[in-house]
Structure formats: structure tokens, C-alpha cells
Ligand SMILES: Nc1ncnc2c1ncn2[C@@H]1O[C@H](COP(=O)(O)OP(=O)(O)OP(=O)(O)O)[C@@H](O)[C@H]1O
């Protein structure tokens with residue numbers, strides 16, 4: 293660790309954060325595994341093996357804090373983000389959400405009506421997927437100590453076939469469940485006071501009901517169609533795909549023209565000088581699918597509102613191990629580097 | 641809810657926080673139960689029932705955030721507090737800790753060496769009870785947005801006989817596992833710069849190994865000796881006992897002379913004008929025991945370093961339902977009221 297103090301990038305979901313977690317957290321935690329997927333996998337959650345499960349299943353545990361400002365943004369609030377984020381980390385592990393926690397930290401002076409609206413939004417979001425919120429914690433701090441409300445949610449899920457973010461194999465097809473960049477770009481535009489007079493809004497959504505039917509699909513030989521899955525949150529598609537490529541020891545080739553963007557996102561990105569591949573999505577999943585089954589998965593995804601813009605965006609290659617390459621319509625190629633961190637601070 | 645904005649007492653573990661949770665959280669969360677103990681029980685954690693467990697068991701889920709300042713205090717730091725707090729909420733539910741989460745929120749400029757020391761302390765504390773930390777999250781915020789590091793830990797445990805904080809029955813004996821008031825008073829003295837030149841330090845400790853053997857004790861008829869358990873954190877003994885009395889619909893009679901206090905705590909309390917019954921403990925449990933078995937439990941507790949000062953402090957009564965009464969050595973009685981909130985801000 294070269295720096296002596298924490299910088300914003302240490303919590304921004306890119307290379308700098310990965311170094312902090314690798315050099316300080318992984319090295320110091322001696323006991324970090326309770327099942328087949330432990331902390332050292334650095335996946336979206338970890339598993340807990342219990343005896344006497346029938347059929348053989350594992351629990352999945354995950355957590356995320358949310359520090360987004362402002363707490364209210366187009367068209368929702370931090371409550372939807374927090375509940376969706378934890379449901380999505382369970383979902384991309386292939387786990388059915390069983391229960392959530394709700395921990396809030398509120399500064400003195402925060403309007404109680406806003407607090408209640410956030411709680412109501414948490415309830416609505418959890419109710420979408422039928423997961424109960426069963427325990428929580430409430431802390432307050434002085435007005436001068438914290439600038440906005442903070443939420444933490446942890447989630448417990450269960451699965452008989454956990455999905456890793458490392459499972460890509462050369463030849464697999466890569467899908468995304470919808471348009472890319474919406475959350476980060478809409479937040480930035482909102483902060484800057486831009487009014488695009490369009491549907492530029494956060495994509496924050498709980499994906500369990502979208503993904504659940506896809507998890508059940510099997511090849512004729514009985515193996516799951518999904519080989520790997522991850523939610524492209526902080527650091528966006530660029531960060532998530534780099535992690536997936538590195539962990540799989542495979543390359544990723546993306547077709548620029550196939551990546552779905554909302555026109556408003558493209559326009560705002562030009563205006564703000566941001567790369568939509570590097571910004572956070574909060575209601576999307578990247579799915580690796582065995583070649584030949586991608587249309588089947590896509591058509592199933594598109595039946596759900598959260599998957600209507602699902603698209604094939606590329607494939608996994610034997611060459612360029614650990615690298616992500618973007619090919620444009622003219623055949624030109626460029627590396628998609630892992631970002632130092634998400635370019636937009638406090639995006640989630 | 642009379643107030644329009646959040647005040648410090650809304651997160652201070654007393655009557656004001658209970659009102660907020662009752663009026664805003666319980667009312668708005670529609671789906672809040674996954675097992676025999678749900679959010680509406682307002683216990684130290686909630687349970688999740690799973691099919692096909694053998695022997696019949698439930699999972700327990702709990703969470704706490706820690707916002708204590710300063711993050712380093714006598715003789716430990718926020719890392720020990722966070723890991724102990726979650727282990728203790730599982731412990732007082734009667735659940736063996738299976739796995740923890742570790743979510744940190746760090747302001748820009750925080751020294752990385754301090755960060756590492758906190759992480760090491762989390763590891764040491766978890767290692768004491770052999771529980772793995774399997775997943776986490778790291779967020780950063782601007783220097784001006786937050787004044788100190790925040791930790792959130794969630795914990796998953798398992799039990800074949802969950803213990804509620806509501807289970808007291810008239811006639812039960814009440815024990816505490818050690819001296820009262822150490823954490824809150826030592827923190828306050830440290831903040832005020834008092835040097836008592838004594839062992840005035842936080843009692844923060846993970847209690848699983850202390851309590852585990854007691855959980856196994858049974859009456860000759862085979863029922864557990866423990867009828868109710870709770871950790872007297874924010875709001876101290878006064879808050880926890882009032883909750884236990886109210887939930888049980890029974891009275892509690894305490895003998896003032898039997899409550900163990902360190903002399904330094906008594907001295908500091910006089911100097912600072914604080915009631916040690918109202919301040920947070922972070923390594924103590926209140927245990928309700930079937931009459932006749934209290935000595936057996938006490939002697940077992942006293943074999944463990946964290947239980948060496950364990951004491952009988954009173955009993956559960958049929959009369960004075962829902963009230964906590966303190967009797968002094970002269971026979972004088974006073975009500976121990978539920979505090980509005982812990983008198984010491986940001987104590988945990
Ligand atoms: N403070 C921490 N302690 C332990 N593990 C951590 C900590 N911070 C992150 N991790 C682990 O590092 C990995 C990456 O964490 P990260 O938060 O980026 O994942 P994520 O939740 O999927 O992404 P996001 O937070 O953007 O939604 C995960 O395996 C997580 O468990």
C-alpha cells in the first residue's frame with residue numbers, strides 16, 4: 293500500500309479498492325471461509341455449508357452499505373438501492389433471498405418524513421421479491437458528523453448450485469440484462485442540475501424474479517446454462533468484466549455496437565466526459581451462458597420488465613487471457629481497462 | 641411521532657428510539673418474519689426456519705452498526721466492539737455464531753495504519769470464538785462528510801432452542817455476567833480526559849465461549865435453565881431490564897448491593913453525574929435462570945475470565961408487572977425507569 297491515508301478511490305470499486313482489500317483485509321483475516329465460496333474468492337457473497345440439508349444446498353451471505361448523496365434521486369431513493377443491491381448480490385450467486393437486515397445511520401436533523409419514505413421504499417422493494425426484512429439497527433450521529441443517511445443491508449439466501457463470478461469458459465456468450473450506465477449517469481446529471489427532459493433515471497431494481505427462471509434452465513445433459521454471473525455496480529461493466537476475465541483466466545471480446553445504451557445516457561456521457569462502461573449500474577446483471585443457449589436465455593429475460601433490453605454483448609475467448617477487448621463497428625479494437633475506481637463518487 | 645426531525649435520542653437505545661422503530665419501521669415493513677422470532681419481537685436478532693434440519697434448528701440473523709468516537713479507546717478499538725456486538729446478539733439468542741460480515745465506511749484521510757489495526761482487532765476478536773468473517777463491503781466518503789470510521793457487522797448463527805428476551809417468569813433469578821457500566825463510563829472518562837489511574841476500560845468482549853456451556857445445562861426434567869437473555873448495551877441495565885419486564889409482563893426486583901460495579905466506575909459516575917445503570921455495556925449479558933439453579937450457573941460462568949465477576953442481582957416478581965424496582969441496603973425502593981436514551985452519545 294503506497295498511500296498513508298484512505299482516499300476516495302479506496303472505496304470506489306476499482307483497482308485501488310481491490311489492492312486495499314487484498315493487502316489489508318485478506319491478509320489479516322485468518323478465518324474467512326464457512327463453505328465452498330469464502331472471502332478469498334472475492335465474489336458477490338460467500339457461502340455457508342450446513343449439514344443435513346436435503347437437497348444439498350448452501351446458504352449465501354452478503355452485505356453492502358450505501359452512502360449515496362443525495363439520498364433522493366431520479367426516480368427513487370437510497371432505500372430501493374440498498375434493498376436491491378443486497379438482493380442482487382444474492383441473485384448473482386444463484387441464491388434465493390431468504391431474509392434481509394436493515395441498519396440505518398441517521399444524522400441529527402434528518403427529516404422524519406424522509407426517513408419514513410425511505411423505509412417505505414425499502415418495504416416496497418423487498419415486497420417485490422417477497423423477502424422479509426427481519427432485523428435491523430438504528431444509530432444516530434451529530435449533525436456535523438455525517439452529511440446524509442447511510443444504510444447497510446445484509447442478506448441471507450439459499451442455493452443448491454451457487455454461481456461464481458469466476459466460472460466463464462472460452463466460447464461462452466456474454467449477456468447483459470439491460471441498458472448500461474443508467475444509474476451513475478443519471479445521478480451525475482441530477483447532481484449537476486442537467487435536465488435532459490428524458491427518462492434518465494436510476495435503474496435500481498431487485499433482480500431475483502428476473503433471474504430465478506433462468507437459473508432453472510438446464511442443458512439436455514442437465515447442467516445449468518449459466519456459467520458465471522455478476523452485477524456490474526461500482527466501476528461498471530469495465531470493472532466487473534475485468535474481474536470475471538481475470539478470475540476465469542480467459543479473454544472477453546465485446547462488440548461495442550451490441551452494448552445497449554439509452555440515448556440520454558450516451559448524450560449525457562458526452563456532455564460530462566464520462567465513460568458509461570465505468571459507471572455503476574444498480575439493476576443489471578452480466579450473465580455468462582453456454583454457447584448455443586444464449587437466445588433461449590435472452591428470450592426468457594425479455595419477458596420480464598427488468599430484462600426487456602437484455603442483449604448479447606460479446607463472448608469469452610481463449611486468447612487475451614485476463615483482458616477485456618472492445619471491438620467497434622469498423623473492426624477497431626481497444627482494451628477496456630480496469631478503472632482505478634468508479635469516476636462518480638458516492639454513487640451507491 | 642411528535643418531532644419533525646431526527647434527534648440523537650432516536651438512535652440512543654431508549655424510549656425515544658423504541659417509539660421510532662415502533663411507529664415507523666414496524667408499521668411500514670409488511671413482511672418481517674422468516675421463522676419463530678420475527679422483527680415484531682424486537683429481540684436481539686430474528687430467526688429463519690429452514691426445512692430438513694436435523695435436529696430441528698433455526699438460523700438467527702442479527703446486525704449492528706458502530707459509530708463510536710473516538711475509534712480507539714481504552715483498551716481497544718471499534719473493531720473489537722463491532723465483532724463482539726454481533727457475536728453477543730447471537731449469543732443471547734442462544735445461537736452458535738456461524739459467520740460474520742464486515743462492512744466499513746471510511747472518511748478520506750483516515751490513516752491506513754489505523755485501518756489495518758482495526759481490521760486486525762476484528763480478526764482477533766472473531767478468532768476468540770472461532771467464527772469466520774466471510775464477506776464485506778468497503779465504502780469511502782469525503783473528509784467533510786463523516787468524522788470517523790463506521791463499521792457494520794451482521795451475523796448468522798444456529799440454535800436448536802432459541803432464547804428470547806421475553807421469557808422471564810415470576811420466581812426466576814436474574815444474573816449478570818460481570819461488572820456494570822464499564823464501557824460507557826470508561827469512554828466518557830476517556831473523552832473528558834480524566835485519568836483515574838485505574839483499570840477503567842471498555843468491557844467489550846465476545847461472550848459466546850462464556851455462554852455456550854450454560855446453554856447446555858438442563859433441569860432434571862430436561863428443560864433449559866436459561867429462561868431469557870439479553871445484552872445490556874445502549875441504555876444499559878435500566879433499558880434492557882425494562883424491556884425484559886415489559887415483554888414478560890412481570891416485575892423485576894433488583895438488590896442494589898448485589899449489582900457489581902468497579903470502584904473506578906462508581907467514582908467516575910459521581911464525578912460525571914451519570915447513572916451506571918443507564919450506560920452501555922459491551923461484554924455483558926443478563927441471564928434469567930430458573931430458581932434453584934442460579935448457583936450452578938454462576939459457578940460455571942465464574943470459570944471463564946469474562947464471567948469472573950458474575951453475580952445474582954435480583955429476581956422476577958408477580959407484582960409490579962412491567963416495572964423494574966431497585967431496593968437499597970436499607971430496604972428503600974425506587975423505580976428504575978426506562979431511559980429516554982443512553983446518556984452518553986456515540987457510545988457504540
Ligand atoms: N471490508 C471488507 N471486509 C471483508 N471483505 C470485504 C470488505 N470489502 C469488500 N470485501 C469483499 O471484497 C469483494 C468485493 O466487494 P464489493 O463491495 O466490490 O462487491 P459487491 O458488493 O459485489 O460490489 P458493490 O459494493 O459495488 O455492490 C467481496 O467479496 C466482498 O466480500
Ligand SMILES: Nc1ncnc2c1ncn2[C@@H]1O[C@H](COP(=O)(O)OP(=O)(O)OP(=O)(O)O)[C@@H](O)[C@H]1O
Nearest residue numbers: 394395396427428429430653665682683684873874
Ligand atoms: N432500522 C431498523 N430496521 C429494522 N429493525 C430495527 C431497526 N433498528 C432497530 N431494529 C430492531 O429493533 C430492536 C432493537 O434494536 P437494538 O439495536 O436496540 O437491539 P440490539 O442490537 O440488541 O442493541 P444495540 O444496538 O444497542 O447493540 C431489534 O429487534 C432490531 O432488530
Ligand SMILES: [Mg+2]
Nearest residue numbers: 336381523525
Ligand atoms: Mg456484486
Ligand SMILES: [Mg+2]
Nearest residue numbers: 356377381525
Ligand atoms: Mg453489491
Ligand SMILES: [Mg+2]
Nearest residue numbers: 428429703704
Ligand atoms: Mg442494534
Ligand SMILES: [Mg+2]
Nearest residue numbers: 684729871873
Ligand atoms: Mg442486543
Ligand SMILES: [Mg+2]
Nearest residue numbers: 704725729873
Ligand atoms: Mg446489539
Ligand SMILES: [Mg+2]
Nearest residue numbers: 355356776777
Ligand atoms: Mg459491496
